[in-house]
Amino acid sequence: MRRICFTLQVRPDRLDEYRRRHAAVWPDMLAALRTAGWHDYSLFLRDDGLLVGYFLTEDLDASLDAMEATEVNARWQAEMAPFFADLPGGRPDRGFLVLEEVFHLS
Amino acid sequence: MRRICFTLQVRPDRLDEYRRRHAAVWPDMLAALRTAGWHDYSLFLRDDGLLVGYFLTEDLDASLDAMEATEVNARWQAEMAPFFADLPGGRPDRGFLVLEEVFHLS
Numbered sequence: 376m377r378r379i380c381f382t383l384q385v386r387p388d389r390l391d392e393y394r395r396r397h398a399a400v401w402p403d404m405l406a407a408l409r410t411a412g413w414h415d416y417s418l419f420l421r422d423d424g425l426l427v428g429y430f431l432t433e434d435l436d437a438s439l440d441a442m443e444a445t446e447v448n449a450r451w452q453a454e455m456a457p458f459f460a461d462l463p464g465g466r467p468d469r470g471f472l473v474l475e476e477v478f479h480l481s
Numbered sequence: 482m483r484r485i486c487f488t489l490q491v492r493p494d495r496l497d498e499y500r501r502r503h504a505a506v507w508p509d510m511l512a513a514l515r516t517a518g519w520h521d522y523s524l525f526l527r528d529d530g531l532l533v534g535y536f537l538t539e540d541l542d543a544s545l546d547a548m549e550a551t552e553v554n555a556r557w558q559a560e561m562a563p564f565f566a567d568l569p570g571g572r573p574d575r576g577f578l579v580l581e582e583v584f585h586l587s
Contacts (some may be wrong), residue, residue, distance in 0.1 A: 380525035397584040405586055412553055415587060418562050419486035419580035427486055427580060474525035474533060478503040480511055481521060 376414065376431040378479070381471040384460045385424040393458050403447045424460070427436065428471065431478035437471070442468060482520065482537040484585070487577040490566045491530040499564050500526065510552045517547035530566070534577065541579070548574060 385393050386418045397418060408416060416430035432438040452466045462470040491499050502522060510512040514522060522536035546553045558572045568576040 378523055378535075380523070382527060382531065382533070391490065394583050400584065400586075405563045408586055413586065416585065417484055417486070417582055418584035420582050421488060421578065425488065425531075425580075427488070427533050429484075429486065472527065474527050474531075476523055477500050477526045478506065478524035479522065480506075480514055480519065 376433055377435060377466045378476060379428070379432060380432050380474045381428045382389070383421065383426045383428070383462075383467055383471050384473065385426050385458050386460045387424045390420065390422075390424060396455070396458075401447065401451065404451045407442060407445045407447050411445070412438045413442075439468065441457055482539055483541060485534075485536050486539055486580045486582070487534045487536060488580065489532045489534070489568075489573055489577050491532050491564050492528045492566045495564045496526065496528075499513060499532075502561075502564075507553065507557065510557045513548060513551045513553050517551070518544045521550075533555060545574065564570065 412432050412434070414431040416428070419427040419429070421427075441452050448468065452468050454460060459467055459470070518540070520537040523534070525533040525535070527533075537584050554574065558574050560566060561573050565573055565576070
């Protein structure tokens with residue numbers, strides 16, 4: 376499986392609410408991610424709003440396309456969009472930046 | 482095991498050399514990390530020099546202390562320090578910022 380790391384920028388004035396929402400992600404959103412092949416998916420938040428995502432997947436494009444095809448993802452992303460600053464494309468799941476892996480030790 | 486995510490800032494003018502060094506980390510440094518309980522350890526680099534680390538460990542403090550006790554870590558960190566900007570404490574292994582995990586889906 377490929378290791379994916381991405382970043383986004385949460386608005387610093389919305390961090391608490393962002394945390395609360397992610398402590399209670401909708402069960403159908405969780406189920407959709409699992410079905411779409413997102414494994415061991417974590418989100419980490421820095422005090423200044425830097426958000427780091429990490430997950431494992433067989434195929435990044437396929438995992439994004441599979442989420443794109445679900446109705447729950449469109450609803451979730453629309454609710455999350457106002458939490459982010461500088462969001463290219465207006466949607467968190469399309470605006471994120473994938474980082475280059477420069478080192479790995481298993 | 483606990484999932485650890487941290488960030489550091491690499492100097493934008495040193496990114497290529499940072500990549501090259503991390504494609505050839507000293508074998509004794511890799512061995513020391515394994516012995517110290519760093520598992521599934523990745524480093525990801527963004528174009529602006531943001532460096533994201535991710536690893537699994539039983540105990541963060543113990544994993545740092547175990548590296549601190551090795552001779553190779555002191556040599557490695559001394560060689561790496563000039564690659565970083567704004568390094569509190571002057572050493573990458575003590576200056577990194579651990580992020581809060583706000584979401585996880587296994």
